[in-house]
Amino acid sequence: MADPSLPEEKSPEGNSIDSASSTHRQPGTIVSRRRLRVCHECDLLLALPSINPGEKADCPRCGHTLVRRHTNPAERSLALAIATLITLALSVAFPFISFDISGIGNRIELTETASTLIGQHQPLVALCVLLTVIVLPAIYLLSLSWLCLGLLSRHPLPRSRQIARTLRHVTPWMMADVFVIGTLVSLIKIMGMAHVELGLSFWSFCVYALLLLLTTQSVDSDWLWFSLEKEAQAPAGARVGFAASEQGLAGCHTCGLVNRLPESGKGRCRRCGEPLHPYRTGNQVTLALLAASVVMYLPANLYPIMITTSLGDTTPATIIGGVLLFIQNGDFPIAMIIFIASVLVPVSKMLALLWLCYVVRQQQRPLSRQKRIRLYRITEFIGRWSMVDVFVVAILVALIRNGSIMSIEPGAGALAFTTVVVLTMLAAMMFDPRSIWQGAEPPAHADLSSTGSRHPSKESSHV
Ligand SMILES: [Zn+2]
Ligand SMILES: [Zn+2]
Structure with a gap:
């Protein structure tokens, strides 16, 4: 496992993978087969430059962000994940909203937004609400904490590889922020006809939604996978600056490693084991x-x-x-x-x-x-x-x-x-x-931007 405190761009041998000056390399220069990436959005094969905390690497052709580096990523993600879990626990433990019309009213807890739907013969909608608002975020936060604890103790905990794979799949389905807007719309709808009181859980839920967003943004999956499984070299013959699919290569959407696609077009990533995405x-x-x-x-x-x-x-x-x-x-x-x-x-x-x-x-x-x-x-x-x-x-x-x-x-x-x-x-x-x-056409050249983002190198070169 890589030392989480070390700059992430160092290979296990201590060599800098690709320096900033490499973006000015002449076409045809040999580049390291380490730290090659395929842009998921435009399929360009690129060599990552050295990225410092606070910087990101954007694809020079389509602008897709390949890597975003943070200071102390494990400590940062763990602190945020634990804080978010606490606010989630508070959100389900206390009354969420109560209302009162002429002395007749009701008080609900957060989980009742799903459980009542089951009683109203809408179990699938209830499941959707429960998963997107509570269950999937909880799985995500616990998984992230598990991974970060292992990385901080310098010994990944059991099943870290499988757990790390789930993070990418769960992220798009977490919708606590959308639920906050839904709650506000509901409140405005009933405020005119009833006296409404916001419970402690409502306020914790708002903080939970905000922290959940910050937690997902704190995750540097490139660093995470390097720390968990190190990084194998890209397949021999990979030509940076050209489309990966034309070379029979595919970048893993989960861990980023460049793999050779089997003839069948179906294969799994050598590092994380996720299915590779054939060109659709x-x-x-x-x-x-x-x-x-x-x-x-x-x-x-x-x-x-x-x-x-x-x-x-x-x-x-x-x-x-x-x-x-x-x-x-x-x-x-x-x-x-x-x-x-x-x-x-x-x-x-x-x-x-x-x-x-x-x-x-x-x-x-x-x-x-x-x-x-x-x-x-x-x-x-x-x-x-x-x-x-x-x-x-x-x-x-x-x-x-x-x-x-x-x-x-x-x-x-x-x-x-x-x-x-x-x-x-x-x-x-x-x-x-x-x-x-x-x-x-492959792009002509890349320049480092002055806004803290770096473009990976993509000059035509043969490895
Ligand atoms: Zn791109
Ligand atoms: Zn992978």
Whole structure:
């Protein structure tokens, strides 16, 4: 295991892997076969420069961040993970929100947002809420603490390799920050008609959501994998500055190591054991998932997402119906949030991905590659925010139920809409951004930027 206190760019032999001056190397220069990386977004094979804490290495062609270095990464991640776990424990231990209408009210804890949905015959939506808000973040934080404790004691704890592999898969599905927005929307919805009190858990949850974001950003997976498993040399003959797929190579999306792809196109990473990503030029899986999400988007909008019963009067509300209700009540900002999260984001995401798949297949260039990759990044980033409406339903159903003057139940649209969010997220994950760069010329040269980020070396060179 590498000494976590040492600069990470030192190889186990103590040699600097690739110096900053290497970015000015002439094409054709032999480079070390250590510390080669494949850009996951444009498929360019690159040699990492030396990166100091506080610096990052961006791909010189597409701008994708390959490595972000932190000071004392193990101590930093461990401290953040423990603090986040404490706030999570506080978030589930105390009352979350309470409300009161003319002496009749209810007080809920965080876990009831999921458990009430089970009682209302929506176990899948409940599972989704429970996983994204509590369970997956808890698994992530415990796994990270386990890894950091092992690295700090200089002896990785048992099963560290398997645990490190789970981090990348869990990260996109943690949605505590989206849940905070969902809670705020729910509160604004009921504040006009009831007296609302925020419990200790609500405030701890807000801190938990913020700390969870900071924790995920603190993880330097390049350093983590080097410390856990060191780093084998890249395959012989790897040519930096050219597309990896053209050389039969693939960069591992989990640990970053460059591997040779077997003839079958399917293989596993030599260092972490994760399946390697073969080039998905047609993006057929993305298209299939998009088709499924388009089909599910119809019931998501046609069926009510929640049903409100007030003094014997039952009012089912679809997503659009909910938006119109907020507008009628003069709550324009909330109407806007729900409209953006539940209508604009999923629809524009589906259209953007369909368009990207189409232009990639047709080899058309209506936009520059830089603009297309930016569009892809936006679709990937915004997808999870559509869960706001699902969380609003979960919170309102838990809070306003049985025996109150008013009660709210989830509608059939809730499950359909949750499925749309999950399917569109999977579609964006399965889209292969490398297909955007198919046939692109290698970049001319890279310069070090003065903003603390460094471009890896990608001059044409043969190893
Ligand atoms: Zn790139
Ligand atoms: Zn790997």
